[in-house]
Amino acid sequence: MAQVSGIADDQSSRTKTLRIARFNPEKDTEKQFMEFSVPVEKWTTVLETILDVKKHYDHSVAVRYSCRQATCGSCGMIINGKPRLACFTKVSELDSDVVTVEPMNNFPIIRDLAVKFERLFDTHHKIKPYLVRDDTELESDEKEFSQSPEELEQYIQFANCIKCGLCNSACPTMATDSSFVGPQALAQAYRYVADSRDKGKDSRLKIIDDSHGIWRCHFAGSCSQVCPKGVDPAMGIQLLRGYMLGFRS
Numbered sequence: 306m307a308q309v310s311g312i313a314d315d316q317s318s319r320t321k322t323l324r325i326a327r328f329n330p331e332k333d334t335e336k337q338f339m340e341f342s343v344p345v346e347k348w349t350t351v352l353e354t355i356l357d358v359k360k361h362y363d364h365s366v367a368v369r370y371s372c373r374q375a376t377c378g379s380c381g382m383i384i385n386g387k388p389r390l391a392c393f394t395k396v397s398e399l400d401s402d403v404v405t406v407e408p409m410n411n412f413p414i415i416r417d418l419a420v421k422f423e424r425l426f427d428t429h430h431k432i433k434p435y436l437v438r439d440d441t442e443l444e445s446d447e448k449e450f451s452q453s454p455e456e457l458e459q460y461i462q463f464a465n466c467i468k469c470g471l472c473n474s475a476c477p478t479m480a481t482d483s484s485f486v487g488p489q490a491l492a493q494a495y496r497y498v499a500d501s502r503d504k505g506k507d508s509r510l511k512i513i514d515d516s517h518g519i520w521r522c523h524f525a526g527s528c529s530q531v532c533p534k535g536v537d538p539a540m541g542i543q544l545l546r547g548y549m550l551g552f553r554s
C-alpha cells in the first residue's frame with residue numbers, strides 16, 4: 306500500500322484506504338486495484354483524495370472533473386458500490402475505513418475512472434432537448450412566453466439534470482440493452498413534453514415509442530435513488546407513459 310505524502314501526519318486528520326480501479330482497455334483484460342493510504346478530514350471529498358494521490362503519488366490516475374461543486378456532471382463514478390459524484394461525496398459520510406472508486410457501470414471505459422459519454426449525449430440529443438416552436442420570433446407588441454408557477458412546477462425538477470450519467474449507470478436495463486435510450490434521456494423527454502411553452506410533444510413521444518425506448522423500462526427505480534440533483538427519472542418515465550396512453554394531454 307502506498308502512503309500519500311503531504312499532510313498524512315497532521316494530528317487533526319485520520320487515515321483511510323483509497324482503492325482505485327486501474328484499467329487501460331488497450332492492454333488490460335480486467336481492472337486492477339491500487340491502494341493508497343490517504344489523510345482525510347471531516348469535510349474531505351472523495352475527489353480530493355483522488356487528486357491527492359495524483360499530486361503526491363501517481364499522476365497517471367485518469368479521472369474527469371471540473372467544477373468541484375456538483376454542477377458540471379463530470380466526476381460520476383462508483384464509490385463503495387454506488388454511483389455518486391466524487392466531488393459531492395465526503396469520505397466521512399461513507400462510514401468506512403476503505404473507499405473503493407471504480408468507473409461508472411454501463412459506460413465504456415477510456416481509462417481508470419474516466420468513461421465515454423457519447424451514448425448519453427447521443428440519446429439526450431435524440432429526444433430534442435430544447436423548446437420546439439414554429440414562432441421563434443416575438444412580435445414587437447408581444448410579451449415573452451410566460452408561464453404560471455403551476456406550469457413551471459410540472460417540469461422544474463427535471464430541469465436540474467446536470468447530465469452526470471449516474472442514473473444510466475444504476476439502470477439494470479442499460480446493462481442488458483445497449484440500444485436502450487436510458488433514464489437520463491427519458492427524464493429530459495418528459496421535461497420538454499411537460500413544458501407549456503413547447504410544441505414538440507408529438508414528435509418527442511414518437512421518438513421514444515420504440516422497443517428500445519420508454520417501454521423497455523422495467524421501473525426498477527434505481528435511477529431515482531442515485532440522482533444527486535433530486536431529479537426523479539422513474540417518475541418522469543411514468544408520467545410520460547401517461548401521455549402515451551392518453552391519460553395526460
Ligand code: SF4
Binds near residue numbers: 536
Ligand atoms: S437525472 Fe440525475 S442522475 Fe441522471 S444524469 Fe440527470 S442529474 Fe445525473
Ligand code: FES
Binds near residue numbers: 381392
Ligand atoms: S466536478 Fe463537477 S460535478 Fe463533480
